[in-house]
Amino acid sequence: MHPQSWKISLLSAACGVLLAPVAAQVPAAEPPGSADLHARIDQLADVVEPEVIANRRYLHQHPELSNREFETEKFLVKQLKALGYEVQSGIAHTGVVAVLRGGKPGPVVALRSDMDALPVAEEVDLPFKSTVRSTYDGKDVGVMHACGHDAHMGVLLGVAHIFAQLKDQLPGTVKLIFQPAEEGTPKGEQGGAELMVKEGVLTADPKPEVIFGLHVLTKFETGQLAYRAGAIWASADDFTVVVHGKQTHGAMPWNGIDPIVIAAQIVMGLQTITSRQMDLTKAPVVVTVGKFDAGVRNNIIPDTATLKGTLRALDETMRQQLHDDVQRTATNIAAASGATVDVDIGSESAYPVTYNDPKLTARMLPTLKRVGGDGLLETAPLMGAEDFSFFQQKIPGLYVFIGVRKPGASQDEYAPNHSPRFKVDETGLKLAVRTLANLTVDYMSGAAAGAGAGGLQ
Numbered sequence: 001m002h003p004q005s006w007k008i009s010l011l012s013a014a015c016g017v018l019l020a021p022v023a024a025q026v027p028a029a030e031p032p033g034s035a036d037l038h039a040r041i042d043q044l045a046d047v048v049e050p051e052v053i054a055n056r057r058y059l060h061q062h063p064e065l066s067n068r069e070f071e072t073e074k075f076l077v078k079q080l081k082a083l084g085y086e087v088q089s090g091i092a093h094t095g096v097v098a099v100l101r102g103g104k105p106g107p108v109v110a111l112r113s114d115m116d117a118l119p120v121a122e123e124v125d126l127p128f129k130s131t132v133r134s135t136y137d138g139k140d141v142g143v144m145h146a147c148g149h150d151a152h153m154g155v156l157l158g159v160a161h162i163f164a165q166l167k168d169q170l171p172g173t174v175k176l177i178f179q180p181a182e183e184g185t186p187k188g189e190q191g192g193a194e195l196m197v198k199e200g201v202l203t204a205d206p207k208p209e210v211i212f213g214l215h216v217l218t219k220f221e222t223g224q225l226a227y228r229a230g231a232i233w234a235s236a237d238d239f240t241v242v243v244h245g246k247q248t249h250g251a252m253p254w255n256g257i258d259p260i261v262i263a264a265q266i267v268m269g270l271q272t273i274t275s276r277q278m279d280l281t282k283a284p285v286v287v288t289v290g291k292f293d294a295g296v297r298n299n300i301i302p303d304t305a306t307l308k309g310t311l312r313a314l315d316e317t318m319r320q321q322l323h324d325d326v327q328r329t330a331t332n333i334a335a336a337s338g339a340t341v342d343v344d345i346g347s348e349s350a351y352p353v354t355y356n357d358p359k360l361t362a363r364m365l366p367t368l369k370r371v372g373g374d375g376l377l378e379t380a381p382l383m384g385a386e387d388f389s390f391f392q393q394k395i396p397g398l399y400v401f402i403g404v405r406k407p408g409a410s411q412d413e414y415a416p417n418h419s420p421r422f423k424v425d426e427t428g429l430k431l432a433v434r435t436l437a438n439l440t441v442d443y444m445s446g447a448a449a450g451a452g453a454g455g456l457q
């Protein structure tokens, strides 16, 4: 752990001391879920805000790549233990699960933050800019929290602190899930949400009923809270098509089978899946070939050509149809010219659709309205992807977006996620804290009031 982390830990401890008297000044909230409890959350969100930002900055300066979040894990464990949580670490390599049992009976609610950074060299000039370097895919790379997962961890630690203060009034149990490797694992490794689910994070005691998560995006302005029932992120499946032809002299193509021309036909053929084969009134799909690799010199027709791409869908049935269509289109175009293909789909990454349970979304909409106010908006789905979807395949989940672009600022200044110029307007993080904390207590209170524990039937 970097020495500076101790400073932040001390700062957090100081906040803890500071919090106690503040919390004590607030009248006891009766019944739970009442306006009093909401007011206390808002008040505590103000108090923890500096700590959220400080923790986020520390993590920003110390980013780690997917499945390598070792120091991040230690940092989280230390903070969560200090707040009185039951903490388990080493889940799905470096994942951390922290549980707080409230003073009143009620359902178990899971909240999730991702943990990993990206192989991106930071170009933003900040006092806490990352200068970390590491190795990715055999190459020396800069490492940066260019997707804002540092902010997510800071936010969830802030929420953890609020619940530690409200423990006695909490009508249920919170299970905080800090998840490694959202951005994908190094080659040949398992990880991320899929592995956490396999390791039983949603089935082990205490077993959560629902899960909430969010992402900070510079697509939205600070103060904006964007939601959508149903698909909010797409599925993402990588694919590879290897065309097997027959090598020959470039001057006499009739003596061989040219895989480059066939692969070019396949590129065009794949586009007709989107334009001619999918029911686009249902949902859009995207087929992108991002890599075309073949040949060594001008006058040799090679044996093989390789295409690599990504498939995006917003509906699991259409996703499966895409897989079948890619396989059939590539196989038959190749066969028309006497070539064969090997088609691989999803062996490098295969994320399901991030699907907000419509009943859960409807149930939590009053909370989103109250917390988001004028900043609440219903968003169109985004064609990016998230492995939060693996949690949602097991239990109902709701996932929202939080704006972190200064109002009026351009996306040149606040570049999109994954850019080396990605920047977070930290004043937007308090809304993220309030959103997660309020969703949790309102779900719990609703269950206590008879909306039904497991009441999503």
Ligand SMILES: [Zn+2]
Residues within 6 Å of the ligand: 147, 183, 417, 418
């Ligand atoms: Zn990302």
Ligand SMILES: [Zn+2]
Residues within 6 Å of the ligand: 114, 147, 148, 149, 182, 215
């Ligand atoms: Zn992300």
